[in-house]
Amino acid sequence: MTDDVRNIVLGVIAAGISASLGWLTRSHLWRRRLRRKQAFLGLPGNSECLLVVNRDPGTDGAVHRNDVFALLELSALVKDCSAHAQIVSHDGARQGFGERTEFCVGGPGSNRRMAAHLQSLLPGVKINVDPEPGPDRSAFQVGSERYRLEAGSAEYVLLARLTGGQDARPVFLFCGQRAITNQAASRYLARHHEKLMRKYRNSSFVLLLKVVNSQAYGPDVVELVGDVTRTAQAPLPTPVPTSHRAAD
DSSP, X not given: OOHHHHHHHHHHHHHHHHHHHHHHHHHHHHHHHHHHHHHHHTOOTTOEEEEEEOOOTTTTSOOOHHHHHHHHHHHHHHHHTTOEEEEEETTXXXXXXXXXXXXEESOTXXXXXXXXXXXXXXXXXXXXXXXXXXXXXXXXXXXTEEEOOBTTTEEEEEEEEEOSSTTSOOEXXXXXXXXXXXXXXXXHHHHHHHHHHHHHTTSOEEEEXXXXXXXXHTTOOEEEEEEOHHHHHSOOOSSOOOOOXXXX
């Protein structure tokens, strides 16, 4: 074997080894990111989860189209984790939480399951479900602060990850003032889950999000108002404050 041939053979072998090492490294990093994502979402491979959907109160029981889009966003996350989703109506999910990850979509006025979760897990949150028109219709009260709905301009939604114990699977809440805010929160989770994983790891959190100018931008422009975990998990102050404000 001449020197030139030997050099070519050695070059091919070195390139093959480098490519194999690169592939192994990328595979290891991909698997590590996947495991972290599965742990954050509570979705190990081949596990099952619940997608609990509300009903549009303005129809004969159909699911609002924006809530359908929210379910599609969440279904993609579930599929990425190699898990399986079961879609359940809010009045058909009669079980506790912790055994399976749950994604609960919709406000308490149209989702009984959400109303139960808020009462049990977030006593510091009160949502006006009075159907009569008025300035406080659908308003959020989080602790001593109140956030009014300005339809199409400024709308609020709670995105929460809550657990009932160390080994319990999480429940994710997408509780918005309108259906489009539920979609915005599910899209926010899909886009920012890696950032949320780094910040919160596998602990509970409650974020208040503001959907800006949805009549022009749909669910895409979302601002983080703040982390309201402590306030939402503490009892509401008494008496209920009489001053109202909407966050800037």
